[in-house]
Amino acid sequence: MGARDQHGPGAPWGDAQPGAKDNQAFQVVGKPHRKVDGLAKATGAAVYADDIVLPGMLHAKTLRSPHAHALIKKIDATRALALPGVHAVITGQDMPIKYGVIPWTPDENALALEKVRFIGDEVAAVAAIDEDTANAALKLIEVEYEVLHAYFDPKEALVRHEPSIHEDKKHNKGNISKHVELSFGDVEAAAKTADLVVEDDYSFHGTTHTPIEPHCAVAQYSADGVLTVWSSTQITHYVHRALARVLELQPARIRVVQPCLGGAFGGKSDPFSLEFCVAKLAMITRRPIKMLWTREEVFYAHRGRHPMQLHYKTSATKDGRVTGVDAKILIDGGSYSSFGLVTTYYAGQLLTGPYDFPSYRFDSTRVFTNKPPCGPKRGHGSVQPRFAFEVQLDQIAEKLGMDPIEIRRKNFQGEHTQTVNGQRITSNGFMRCLDEVERASGWRARRGKLPHGRGLGVAGSMYISGTNYPVYPNKMPQAGIQLKVDRSGLVTVFTGGNDIGQGSNSVVCYIVAEELGIPVENVRVVAADTDLCPVDLGAYSSRVTFMVGNATIDAARKLRALITAAVAEHWGIDTRRVRMIEGTVIDVEDVAKSMSSVEAFHIAEEKHDTLGSTGSYNTPTLGGDYRGGTIGASPAYSFTAHVVEVDVDTETGRITIDKVWVAHDCGRALNPMLVAGQMEGSAYMGAAEALLEHHDINRFGLHQGPSLLDYRIPTSVDAPEFAALIVESLDPEGPYGAKEAGEGPLHPVLPAISNAVFDAVGVRLKHLPFTPARVLAALREQKSASVAKTTAKGRA
Amino acid sequence: MRTLSLKVNGDTVQAAAPSHWTLLEVLRYKLGLTGSKQGCDKGDCGACTVLVDGRPVLACLTLAGAVEEREVTTIEGLMPLHVKSGGDGPDPVQAAFDRCGALQCGFCQPGMMLSARALLNKNPCPTRAEIREALSGNLCRCTGYTQIFEAVELAVAESIGVAPAPRSWEAQRMDPSEAQAAAKRAAAHLAERRKQEGRE
Numbered sequence: 001m002g003a004r005d006q007h008g009p010g011a012p013w014g015d016a017q018p019g020a021k022d023n024q025a026f027q028v029v030g031k032p033h034r035k036v037d038g039l040a041k042a043t044g045a046a047v048y049a050d051d052i053v054l055p056g057m058l059h060a061k062t063l064r065s066p067h068a069h070a071l072i073k074k075i076d077a078t079r080a081l082a083l084p085g086v087h088a089v090i091t092g093q094d095m096p097i098k099y100g101v102i103p104w105t106p107d108e109n110a111l112a113l114e115k116v117r118f119i120g121d122e123v124a125a126v127a128a129i130d131e132d133t134a135n136a137a138l139k140l141i142e143v144e145y146e147v148l149h150a151y152f153d154p155k156e157a158l159v160r161h162e163p164s165i166h167e168d169k170k171h172n173k174g175n176i177s178k179h180v181e182l183s184f185g186d187v188e189a190a191a192k193t194a195d196l197v198v199e200d201d202y203s204f205h206g207t208t209h210t211p212i213e214p215h216c217a218v219a220q221y222s223a224d225g226v227l228t229v230w231s232s233t234q235i236t237h238y239v240h241r242a243l244a245r246v247l248e249l250q251p252a253r254i255r256v257v258q259p260c261l262g263g264a265f266g267g268k269s270d271p272f273s274l275e276f277c278v279a280k281l282a283m284i285t286r287r288p289i290k291m292l293w294t295r296e297e298v299f300y301a302h303r304g305r306h307p308m309q310l311h312y313k314t315s316a317t318k319d320g321r322v323t324g325v326d327a328k329i330l331i332d333g334g335s336y337s338s339f340g341l342v343t344t345y346y347a348g349q350l351l352t353g354p355y356d357f358p359s360y361r362f363d364s365t366r367v368f369t370n371k372p373p374c375g376p377k378r379g380h381g382s383v384q385p386r387f388a389f390e391v392q393l394d395q396i397a398e399k400l401g402m403d404p405i406e407i408r409r410k411n412f413q414g415e416h417t418q419t420v421n422g423q424r425i426t427s428n429g430f431m432r433c434l435d436e437v438e439r440a441s442g443w444r445a446r447r448g449k450l451p452h453g454r455g456l457g458v459a460g461s462m463y464i465s466g467t468n469y470p471v472y473p474n475k476m477p478q479a480g481i482q483l484k485v486d487r488s489g490l491v492t493v494f495t496g497g498n499d500i501g502q503g504s505n506s507v508v509c510y511i512v513a514e515e516l517g518i519p520v521e522n523v524r525v526v527a528a529d530t531d532l533c534p535v536d537l538g539a540y541s542s543r544v545t546f547m548v549g550n551a552t553i554d555a556a557r558k559l560r561a562l563i564t565a566a567v568a569e570h571w572g573i574d575t576r577r578v579r580m581i582e583g584t585v586i587d588v589e590d591v592a593k594s595m596s597s598v599e600a601f602h603i604a605e606e607k608h609d610t611l612g613s614t615g616s617y618n619t620p621t622l623g624g625d626y627r628g629g630t631i632g633a634s635p636a637y638s639f640t641a642h643v644v645e646v647d648v649d650t651e652t653g654r655i656t657i658d659k660v661w662v663a664h665d666c667g668r669a670l671n672p673m674l675v676a677g678q679m680e681g682s683a684y685m686g687a688a689e690a691l692l693e694h695h696d697i698n699r700f701g702l703h704q705g706p707s708l709l710d711y712r713i714p715t716s717v718d719a720p721e722f723a724a725l726i727v728e729s730l731d732p733e734g735p736y737g738a739k740e741a742g743e744g745p746l747h748p749v750l751p752a753i754s755n756a757v758f759d760a761v762g763v764r765l766k767h768l769p770f771t772p773a774r775v776l777a778a779l780r781e782q783k784s785a786s787v788a789k790t791t792a793k794g795r796a
Numbered sequence: 797m798r799t800l801s802l803k804v805n806g807d808t809v810q811a812a813a814p815s816h817w818t819l820l821e822v823l824r825y826k827l828g829l830t831g832s833k834q835g836c837d838k839g840d841c842g843a844c845t846v847l848v849d850g851r852p853v854l855a856c857l858t859l860a861g862a863v864e865e866r867e868v869t870t871i872e873g874l875m876p877l878h879v880k881s882g883g884d885g886p887d888p889v890q891a892a893f894d895r896c897g898a899l900q901c902g903f904c905q906p907g908m909m910l911s912a913r914a915l916l917n918k919n920p921c922p923t924r925a926e927i928r929e930a931l932s933g934n935l936c937r938c939t940g941y942t943q944i945f946e947a948v949e950l951a952v953a954e955s956i957g958v959a960p961a962p963r964s965w966e967a968q969r970m971d972p973s974e975a976q977a978a979a980k981r982a983a984a985h986l987a988e989r990r991k992q993e994g995r996e
């Protein structure tokens with residue numbers, strides 16, 4: 001069912017306004033319910049991939065390349081195979097078919113075929129009775145390499161073509177992974193007629209996800225030839241497709257299950273080497289196989305946020321209206337494509353809100369280098385450009401003597417409008433986000449007036465709630481749901497959606513309970529199992545609440561129609577008089593007529609046979625009418641504003657974040673507690689990227705600190721205080737008006753910190769991360785500039 | 797290989813394991829107690845935290861042989877222990893984490909909740925700063941910690957029998973003066989209780 005058909009004319013939630021005290025319209029939605037898996041997680045009962053133990057299971061380990069770029073001349077596994085306890089060794093030759101999450105750029109092999117492209121690239125895998133034996137066997141595999149020139153600087157990769165990291169000349173010119181150039185309106189003219197043009201360079205350094213659970217996969221190949229893979233993936237459906245392709249198996253003979261997942265943030269979106277390896281080894285040995293990556297391996301598997309070098313030129317009128325934005329972006333992709341095609345588009349396509357500017361041009365180029373591959377990380381592709389632009393907007397406000405919040409208000413694009421690159425904007429609560437952070441932070445009384453060293457900064461952003469680009473072209477639903485009714489009163493929901501901790505299974509449960517008027521305890525959710533659940537495209541691009549939510553409403557309303565029809569017939573009244581609420585079914589016009597929902601289920605089953613329903617969601621046709629116009633086209637966009645308060649120690653250069661006010665327009669908070677959790681978690685992650693984290697690959701291609709000690713993710717004493725301020729704009733197409741909350745709220749914190757530092761000490765930080773050394777250097781520069789100024793004045 | 801005699805969650809159990817195995821390995825792979833998680837296996841993340849004689853310990857850095865004769869409590873042991881001592885259902889810390897939305901992916905949380913339990917056992921009404929300090933060995937990547945602090949504070953507030961301070965998104969929906977008053981009340985109750993305990 002398409003989005004527009006979803007709710008028909010008029011909003012489906014009647015006049016129930018969010019936050020209204022007398023809001024009786026919703027029984028479940030909008031309330032801080034527990035999560036469906038909360039107590040299982042609280043008591044240690046939840047089963048994650050590494051908790052799975054199968055009888056006779058072997059353990060597998062991966063041999064990785066010690067070279068950043070090299071040809072594989074020879075692999076000899078004879079000695080490894082001879083080691084007692086070793087059951088199988090596989091290499092690239094065993095799985096020569098290439099794959100990639102984006103079907104247009106299949107450039108990965110489960111194990112390297114002819115060459116390795118980064119230190120840590122997978123070369124061989126061993127299955128043995130235990131991990132110790134498998135590790136010992138890895139040391140006995142002899143690999144002969146011919147080392148090639150390795151690229152670590154994206155600028156070199158841009159101009160030097162030989163040796164090329166990938167050979168496929170059809171897709172890659174030299175070492176260029178993707179180049180996108182799009183232009184809307186006339187930026188040149190805008191710059192010529194502008195009162196003010198600000199032009200500057202910015203950079204993002206590269207960070208990684210570090211979910212606390214390392215990647216793990218388990219495979220079993222049954223006697224009748226069915227392959228089951230349990231994997232810590234956030235996209236079961238794509239893993240299913242990739243396994244079928246690489247292993248040359250019928251998709252119908254493969255089952256992929258996502259157990260409870262210990263965090264992902266985009267880092268478990270690609271099909272990974274370990275999934276293919278456990279499957280292949282299970283097929284060879286006919287025994288269950290488990291592979292658990294070490295923390296170090298997770299750092300090398302990476303797929304984290306791309307380093308970017310960004311050049312922005314913004315034109316504005318003297319009253320602060322932005323008239324043109326011209327961007328040039330160089331993206332360091334690392335060694336494989338991953339989602340890189342999308343990243344390259346997103347880097348430009350997602351900047352065109354919440355502000356309206358009549359002309360825009362971006363030129364973004366992703367190059368390959370011999371580093372761990374980059375991919376999608378929370379706020380995919382758009383966090384880095386957003387950082388650059390929001391700092392630049394502050395620079396414009398500074399030059400014009402405008403308040404930074406005012407300049408953002410001034411450029412607000414409005415609701416129900418179209419962006420310069422042809423994206424449809426529906427609901428837009430950005431102005432209220434600005435109001436909220438302004439109010440809560442005491443902005444007017446405090447900004448610019450705090451003592452030297454303390455400051456406030458603001459930034460805004462926009463993000464997608466799913467995308468209508470389904471990764472592989474097809475017209476089938478992007479989300480599907482099945483409901484099954486039991487005579488006990490239990491309703492089971494089958495969803496292909498991946499709950500990665502964000503609570504999507506809970507959202508599905510709340511919606512079914514809401515629509516059928518039954519307690520949440522009477523809804524059970526079965527998720528992310530390709531044998532049992534209808535296809536869903538997975539947990540990425542913040543699509544789950546919006547798409548799976550809408551599919552759930554669709555299925556639940558169909559089921560409700562069956563039940564109310566049966567009850568209406570039973571009572572001999574019009575269907576419209578039957579209402580399902582609080583575990584009962586009532587006649588709204590005659591309170592004497594009432595029955596429990598269990599009785600109603602029975603009556604409906606008598607009338608209709610076995611009870612159940614299906615529901616689905618597909619986006620309407622969206623996007624600009626040009627090549628790539630659908631990438632970044634979303635059925636709804638979320639909006640965010642942050643104000644950050646910092647304390648800058650001018651002696652040490654250390655920045656301390658005291659508080660972050662996070663206002664986010666999530667459409668409607670289906671569960672405000674879970675929304676707040678997403679907002680806080682996002683802002684925390686972004687703040688850490690700005691101040692602490694650096695996925696740093698040195699000049700040999702080695703990670704500078706692949707451990708949770710050296711890669712500094714904040715502890716409970718480092719984390720700033722967050723205030724989650726929820727804004728609800730009620731999107732006309734979202735489930736009950738809901739939009740995403742899991743990625744958007746990450747964006748503004750990085751530029752807001754930079755802008756707050758400017759308020760605190762008057763220096764502009766344009767290059768991430770904001771290390772004490774960088775802050776001190778900026779302060780020194782500021783000092784020498786002011787000394788130069790005063791001496792110049794003195795001379796004059 | 798040696799046979800270990802361990803006291804885990806109130807039971808004395810025997811397990812044969814290589815002598816270099818850590819407590820985490822024995823718990824997970826020999827005793828089937830997979831509630832203790834492995835996030836790094838080298839002492840950096842805290843996901844493997846268990847209680848040994850009531851004190852939080854990193855099971856991935858502790859040789860199983862070193863804790864024989866000592867009381868080991870894992871996340872699986874909390875609820876049964878609570879029920880045995882007359883409680884109903886999960887330990888108040890577990891229930892509070894569940895009710896506050898603190899369990900996002902949940903992977904860090906067994907360790908986190910055991911650290912919180914250890915804190916509350918020796919300091920039943922900690923300040924936010926003390927909570928931060930006590931949990932600083934347990935990394936969480938999902939929550940930004942706020943809902944974890946709120947969960948511990950809820951457990952504390954309920955044990956004193958008062959309402960906790962409203963959360964930011966709750967305060968936003970309240971009358972501002974009402975929200976402020978509620979926060980003040982919660983702080984006053986805590987301060988009073990801390991005084992009684994001789995902590996202020």
Ligand code: FES
Nearest residue numbers: 837839841842856
């Ligand atoms: S697994 Fe023990 S500290 Fe990380």
Ligand code: FES
Nearest residue numbers: 901902936937938
């Ligand atoms: S809840 Fe996911 S790491 Fe803490």
